[in-house]
Amino acid sequence: MVDRLATSPTATLAVGVRAPTADIYAPQWRNFIFVAPFLFFFTTLLLFPLLWGMWLSFHKADTFSSGNFVGLGNYARLYHDKVFLQSIWNTFYFALLTVPTLALIGLFLALCLNRRTRTAAVLRTLFFSSSVLSVTIVTLIWRIVFIPNVGLLSTIYGWFGATAPAFISDPSLAMIGIAIATIWWCIGLPMMLFLSALQQIPQDIYEAAALDNANRWQTLRSITLPSIKRTFILVIIIQIVLQFQLFGQAWLMTRGGPNNLTKPIVLYIYDTAFRRWDLGLGAAASEILFILILVAAMAQYLVTRSRGDQA
Amino acid sequence: MKLKKILFAAVSAGAMLLAAPSFAATELSVQRFFGACDADFGTNTDATKAVGECGIITSLINKFNADNPDVHVNVTTVEWPGYDQLTAQFASGDAPDIVTIHESVLSDYQSKGLLMPLDDLLKSVGVTPDAFTDAARNGATKDGKIYGLPTDSWTMLYHVNMDLFKQAGLVNADGTPIFPKSPEELLAQAEQFKQKTGKPYFVQNLANETALYTRNLYTYLFQQDSDFFADPKHVKLNTPEARKVVEMYKAIFEKGYTTKDLDYGGSINAFLAGEGGVHLNGTWVVGDYNAQSETKGTALNKGGYAVYPYPQLFGGAHAQYADGHTWAVSQKDRTPEQIAAIGRFLKFFADNDFEWSRTGHLPAYKAVITSDAFKALPHRNTISAVADLGKPLPSAVQRQFAIQDIIGEEMSAAISGQKDVDTALADMESRVNELLANI
Numbered sequence: 033m034v035d036r037l038a039t040s041p042t043a044t045l046a047v048g049v050r051a052p053t054a055d056i057y058a059p060q061w062r063n064f065i066f067v068a069p070f071l072f073f074f075t076t077l078l079l080f081p082l083l084w085g086m087w088l089s090f091h092k093a094d095t096f097s098s099g100n101f102v103g104l105g106n107y108a109r110l111y112h113d114k115v116f117l118q119s120i121w122n123t124f125y126f127a128l129l130t131v132p133t134l135a136l137i138g139l140f141l142a143l144c145l146n147r148r149t150r151t152a153a154v155l156r157t158l159f160f161s162s163s164v165l166s167v168t169i170v171t172l173i174w175r176i177v178f179i180p181n182v183g184l185l186s187t188i189y190g191w192f193g194a195t196a197p198a199f200i201s202d203p204s205l206a207m208i209g210i211a212i213a214t215i216w217w218c219i220g221l222p223m224m225l226f227l228s229a230l231q232q233i234p235q236d237i238y239e240a241a242a243l244d245n246a247n248r249w250q251t252l253r254s255i256t257l258p259s260i261k262r263t264f265i266l267v268i269i270i271q272i273v274l275q276f277q278l279f280g281q282a283w284l285m286t287r288g289g290p291n292n293l294t295k296p297i298v299l300y301i302y303d304t305a306f307r308r309w310d311l312g313l314g315a316a317a318s319e320i321l322f323i324l325i326l327v328a329a330m331a332q333y334l335v336t337r338s339r340g341d342q343a
Numbered sequence: 344m345k346l347k348k349i350l351f352a353a354v355s356a357g358a359m360l361l362a363a364p365s366f367a368a369t370e371l372s373v374q375r376f377f378g379a380c381d382a383d384f385g386t387n388t389d390a391t392k393a394v395g396e397c398g399i400i401t402s403l404i405n406k407f408n409a410d411n412p413d414v415h416v417n418v419t420t421v422e423w424p425g426y427d428q429l430t431a432q433f434a435s436g437d438a439p440d441i442v443t444i445h446e447s448v449l450s451d452y453q454s455k456g457l458l459m460p461l462d463d464l465l466k467s468v469g470v471t472p473d474a475f476t477d478a479a480r481n482g483a484t485k486d487g488k489i490y491g492l493p494t495d496s497w498t499m500l501y502h503v504n505m506d507l508f509k510q511a512g513l514v515n516a517d518g519t520p521i522f523p524k525s526p527e528e529l530l531a532q533a534e535q536f537k538q539k540t541g542k543p544y545f546v547q548n549l550a551n552e553t554a555l556y557t558r559n560l561y562t563y564l565f566q567q568d569s570d571f572f573a574d575p576k577h578v579k580l581n582t583p584e585a586r587k588v589v590e591m592y593k594a595i596f597e598k599g600y601t602t603k604d605l606d607y608g609g610s611i612n613a614f615l616a617g618e619g620g621v622h623l624n625g626t627w628v629v630g631d632y633n634a635q636s637e638t639k640g641t642a643l644n645k646g647g648y649a650v651y652p653y654p655q656l657f658g659g660a661h662a663q664y665a666d667g668h669t670w671a672v673s674q675k676d677r678t679p680e681q682i683a684a685i686g687r688f689l690k691f692f693a694d695n696d697f698e699w700s701r702t703g704h705l706p707a708y709k710a711v712i713t714s715d716a717f718k719a720l721p722h723r724n725t726i727s728a729v730a731d732l733g734k735p736l737p738s739a740v741q742r743q744f745a746i747q748d749i750i751g752e753e754m755s756a757a758i759s760g761q762k763d764v765d766t767a768l769a770d771m772e773s774r775v776n777e778l779l780a781n782i
Contacts, residue, residue, distance in 0.1 A: 092781065095434045096455045109777075114770070180550075180604040181613060198604040201550035203761055289551035291756035306427050308745045309451075310781055 082322075088315035095309045106316035115292050116317060119300040122207065123324075126278050126296060129211040130218070131271040137215065138222025138267060143256070145223070146230045156227070163220030167280035174213035175200070175285060200286055206294045210281050217281075218274070222267045229263035230256070269332035276325055297321045368415040369684040374432075374439035375400065376423040390698040395631050399698055407691045414684040424448070426744060433457050438673035440685060444491055446482030446667040447735060447743040453485045454741065459672040460488040461689070464682065468690040478733050479707035482667045485738060491669025492689045494696065495626075495704030498665040498729050499558050501653060502614065502622040502632055506646025511536040511620065522654035526591040529656060533600035536620050545601035546619035548610035549759075553751025555623060556592075560754060561664035563588040565734050568659035575739035576779050580750070580772040586764055587657075593758045603759075617642030626726065629703025633721045650722045652729050665733025667707065705730055741782055749774045 089106055093099035110116045141159055145152045162170070177184045178199040189196040199209030233256065241251050257264075279298040282288055288295030288303070295303070297317060305314025378397040385401065387393060388409045393402040408416055419439060421428050426448060432438045433452070444452065452458050465471065472480050472489055479493035503520050513521045513532060523529035533544035548555060564571055569584040595601050605613055614622035615635055629650055635641050636648035653663045670692060672685055692699070693708065700706040700717055705727070711717050712730060736743055750771055757767035 094782070095430055096457070109781075113777075115774070179606070180609060181618075182609070198550070200606070201604045203759070287551045289553075289752065289755065290759065291752050291761050293761075302427075303748075306430060307748075308742060308778060309430065310778075313781070 085315045085318055085322075088312055089319050091312045093312040093315075095306070095311055099312060102312065106312045107320075109313055110316055110320065115295070116297075116300055118292050119295045119297050120320075122292075122294060123276055123278065123296045126207060126211060126214075127272055127275045129208065130214050130275050131268060133211070133215050134218055134222050134271050135264065135267050137219055139226050139260075139264070141219070141223045142226030142230055143252075146227055156223070159223055160220035162217050165217065167217075168284065170213055170217045171281055171284035174209070174216070178209055178285075201290055203290050203293050206286050206290060210278075210285055210294055213281055213285065214275070214278070218271070222271065225263055225267050225270075226260060229260040233259045265335050266332075269328060269335070272328045273325055273332075276321070276328065297324075368413055369678075369680045371414060371416045371441060371681070371684055371688060372419065372439040373404065373416050373441045373688070374419045374421060374425065374429065375443040376421055376425050377443070378423075379420045390695065393698075394634055394701075396627050396702045396704075399702055403692070403695055403698060406695075407688060410691075411684075411687060414687065416688065424744065426451075433673070438675070440675075440677075440681070441670050441672055441688060444669055444671040445744075446479075446491065446493070446669055446738075449483065449490050449669065449671060450485050450738055451741055451743075452671070453490045457674055458490045459674045460490060461492060461672060462489050464672075464686050465489065465492065465689060465693075468686040470690055470693045474693075474708055474710065476705075476707055476709055476712055476730060478665065478705075478730060478735075479667055481738070482735055483669050491671040492692060493707035494668045494670060494692060494699055495702075495707050496665055496667045496730065496733055497626040497704045498663055498733050499555070499562070499623055499625050499653065500629070500726060500729075501651045502624055502628065503649040503651065504614065504617055504620055504622075504643060504646070505649055506642070507536070507540050507542060507617065507620045509646050511539040513620075520649055520651070522651065523656060524654065526587065526656055529591065529654075530594055530598070530600070533595060534598070537598075537600060540620070542617075543599060543601050543619045544621060545595060546605070546610050546614040546622040547601050548605050548607040549596075549601070549755065550604050550606045550609070552607070552755070553748045556751040556754035556758070557747040558664045559592065559623070560585065560588050560750060561736070562653050562662070563591075563656060565662035565664065566655060566657040566659050572737050572740055575737050575741075576782075578746075578772060578775045578779070580775065581765075581768040585768055589754060589757050589764050589768065591656075592754070593760075593764065596758045597760070615642060617645070626703040626705065626729070629722055629726065630701055631703075649725065651725050652732055660734075661732055662734045663729070663732050664735070665729065666735055668704070705733075742778060745778060746775050749778065 088098070090101060090103060091099045092102045092105065145156050145159075165173075175183075178196075180186055180196070180198060180200075183196070185196040185199070197205055199205050199212070237255050237259075238251065241255055246254070277298055278296040279302070282294050282296055282299050283302075286294045288299050298321065301314045301317045301321065304310050304317060377400050380395070380397040380401055384393055384398045384405075386405065387398075387402045388406040390399055390402040390406060393399045404416055404418055408414070424445065425443075429438065429442060429444075429452075433455075438457070449458070462472070470492070472484070475483070475493055476496065478496045480489075482496070483489050483491045483493045501522070505514070505520065508514050508520045511532075513536060515521055521532070523532050536542070536544040564584055567584040567587070569582060571579050571582065571585070573579070596603065602610065602613055602619055610622065611624070611628070613619060614624075615632075632643060632648055632650070636643035638644055655661055670689060672689075677685075696706050696708045696711045697714065697716060700711060701720060703722075703726075706712040706717060712727070717723060718727075740746070753762070753767040753771035753774070756762040757764045762770070
């Protein structure tokens with residue numbers, strides 16, 4: 033014991049002199065090689081176009097020339113452009129139609145199908161299957177449903193001697209028609225997110241509730257819904273970001289009509305930059321959309337962070 | 344002796360291998376609209392057996408490939424009109440060699456130096472502009488040079504279901520349809536038609552449509568001598584003349600004299616099913632509709648099919664809006680072989696303009712439009728007048744397709760009651776002028 037006490041300081045000293053340990057967390061230039069491929073693609077495919085877009089938005093430019101610097105001129109034009117303002121409203125209206133519906137129907141389906149039966153498994157697959165289709169197929173299917181005279185809806189209404197609502201051309205119904213097609217297409221993801229959240233709720237809480245004689249409604253309100261609150265917020269934020277980028281359905285079903293009532297911001301950008309060759313104005317509109325989506329993404333970040341702090 | 348033979352064979356084989364590249368076919372990329380119909384005409388090289396725009400153009404290109412083994416044409420078919428794609432191709436330096444472009448759109452690309460002037464090339468293959476009809480030559484000429492080989496002139500027409508016109512009592516003693524001579528007469532005849540047949544006078548594709556509205560407006564502005572594009576950079580559409588036209592179509596819509604919720608395909612089906620008297624559609628369906636009228640059991644076979652230019656409803660010039668299709672050539676560095684191959688392709692289409700005119704389009708060549716063969720085609724006696732009536736927008740007006748969309752959107756809003764007519768006309772004018780001011 034004495035020997036050990038006597039020798040130990042010497043040993044420690046010897047180690048310190050012999051080999052100074054390398055700090056593995058110290059910055060090393062060669063580590064850059066590991067992130068270089070990612071940085072290359074991030075810079076060329078994301079950062080550069082982003083900055084180029086911002087630069088273009090301050091210029092009067094067309095597809096074949098970069099034009100002159102106009103400062104905030106393009107943004108001023110957007111501010112006075114009724115069609116652009118309409119397209120912002122359309123985008124919000126579309127998100128309002130689809131996001132809550134997707135969340136509620138997704139939750140309802142998840143609650144119904146959260147059981148270990150074969151029928152539930154088949155139905156889960158069935159409801160998710162529409163998500164794998166491309167936008168072209170989805171709009172084709174819904175055009176066949178909505179098309180006047182020969183469409184599925186017209187045929188069904190025809191059996192009762194009635195006229196089907198004109199979901200593709202009626203000013204008050206066109207956006208609802210696009211929303212219906214979109215909900216049918218996108219319902220799979222919210223349903224799956226809710227299902228995975230539901231399956232993480234510990235079973236013993238339900239058993240405790242059963243012992244307390246809680247009925248189904250009380251169990252849903254007091255246990256299920258509070259337990260999946262974070263997933264609910266996640267679904268809402270993901271869907272807002274997704275539905276703000278509406279393009280394909282509106283372009284293929286209504287071309288943005290009638291009279292721009294179904295023209296979302298992305299379609300406005302496409303129309304302005306590529307069909308009218310007004311690239312500067314299109315870039316300015318893209319920056320506005322970028323800010324709108326950024327706000328939604330920041331909201332997601334803030335909500336999830338504050339929930340994390342509380343936890 | 345044997346060794347000599349082997350040596351000779353080896354040298355010959357080597358020579359053939361070396362010579363092979365010089366026999367490689369010259370590749371030409373051709374981009375067109377007019378639809379895809381490879382299932383029906385993918386291998387057909389006899390254009391006389393083809394019908395419709397797609398069938399005839401596919402067969403003609405097949406024939407060109409068959410007749411010219413040293414040239415190979417690769418065709419890309421784009422959705423009408425394909426200009427978004429073409430613009431992106433030009434921007435990325437990947438434009439096709441030859442592409443279909445409307446005469447009304449030529450100046451957009453020509454003004455940016457993206458198209459090749461064709462005067463010298465056409466001259467080298469024996470095609471001279473004096474062979475073109477006046478309408479075709481004017482449409483293809485920009486800044487004094489030819490920028491597209493014209494293939495036709497087209498316009499919108501009154502396609503008539505004669506069975507329903509007979510039921511409505513709108514037929515002359517000689518069997519020709521009775522058409523209105525004023526907006527008031529049009530509304531009265533449409534009412535009579537509706538009362539007698541229970542069907543709308545017009546079959547129109549009004550669902551999310553822009554082109555039809557705009558072409559109708561242009562035609563009836565021309566007929567009122569309205570010089571709305573006196574300045575190619577500034578339009579005047581908030582005028583009494585434009586108001587008259589929009590109010591006429593608004594009355595037609597409100598009184599149920601037209602189909603309302605049909606898209607383009609739906610409107611064709613509706614007309615072929617006999618659901619209305621007059622289909623407002625272009626020259627390009629004459630061949631198909633005529634074929635339908637000759638098929639027993641169809642609605643058009645019942646009482647016949649007739650086709651006419653738009654009636655003269657106003658007291659001004661006898662005119663209606665017209666445009667034309669051309670083959671344009673992109674500006675890029677090419678070998679003499681490639682340029683020669685392009686020349687042969689253009690010459691082939693100039694020589695075969697009669698086959699193309701069977702679609703219903705009017706020929707772009709004087710020799711064809713005056714030929715007995717063309718005059719003998721069905722309905723050409725009634726629609727040939729368009730060669731004189733047809734009037735395009737001034738060629739200096741740029742972005743004509745974008746302008747068409749704006750005018751169509753605003754007209755649609757006014758006619759369907761989403762906006763009052765005055766607001767729609769004011770918005771139409773300011774939006775077009777804003778677009779033109781920022782070119």
